[in-house]
């Protein structure tokens with residue numbers, strides 16, 4: 501079985517739900533508490549053993565490349581003032597030279613198209629996909645849990661979680677088969693998946709929530725560039741095709757997810773991460789309580 505060494509992070513979406521916030525700052529560089537969303541997910545990928553991250557970018561997103569590069573002027577400034585803690589924090593977030601690639605999607609034609617744009621950098625090996633909007637707070641990290649599942653069962657693995665009550669019809673929902681041994685009923689073979697099933701027809705309440713381990717055969721399917729729901733090239737359509745010839749498993753990971761793709765999700769994530777910050781958590785709690793009192 502080949503190891504999962506590379507991860508694709510599609511960040512080229514237009515982010516209309518967070519406008520005007522994401523107009524000039526790419527959506528995934530918006531802050532959750534004290535750092536951009538992308539800083540959390542790149543840290544998750546590295547903690548899961550990923551050696552190379554491929555960002556799939558859109559126009560005007562050069563600030564993402566700058567965020568993951570040295571900032572020599574700022575570093576000398578901090579160094580001259582003895583701010584070594586801050587310097588270390590900045591350095592800890594950086595990939596080593598050559599560990600991150602950037603490809604352009606050129607037009608936001610859908611998530612499937614974005615993943616396909618990474619094909620040359622991924623090559624012929626299994627790879628991870630992380631949807632950066634879905635911030636997952638977990639120990640071990642969500643992607644590490646997905647990789648552990650992949651190492652047990654092979655094939656393709658997607659992370660799933662329960663949709664909010666009555667909202668399953670808004671998501672890509674999975675149908676489950678038998679459980680895999682050793683995962684306490686949290687890892688099941690998938691027998692199907694359906695994008696936005698009409699209410700009442702959902703095969704389960706579990707939706708595909710933003711971490712995938714995929715075999716490179718997905719690229720040949722995506723290269724047909726067939727548009728699906730909303731006129732977009734959908735990753736779920738390509739996965740459904742791949743499922744006819746390869747195994748898929750669904751993992752219910754252990755952790756908390758914050759959907760930062762809309763304004764309230766960003767707020768929820770910011771408050772949650774502020775409250776658990778070792779240094780400022782107490783003051784954050786007092787500030788939130790004071791606001792709620794009015």
Ligand code: UTP
Pocket residue numbers: 510511512513514515516517518527556605607608609610611613614631632633761
């Ligand atoms: P979303 O469905 O959240 O779309 O994409 P979006 O465009 O970012 O946001 P809204 O709906 O307009 O507010 C899920 C992930 O897939 C990426 C997005 O950047 C996001 O991380 N994506 C989506 C692409 O990279 N390219 C696309 O063509 C579509």
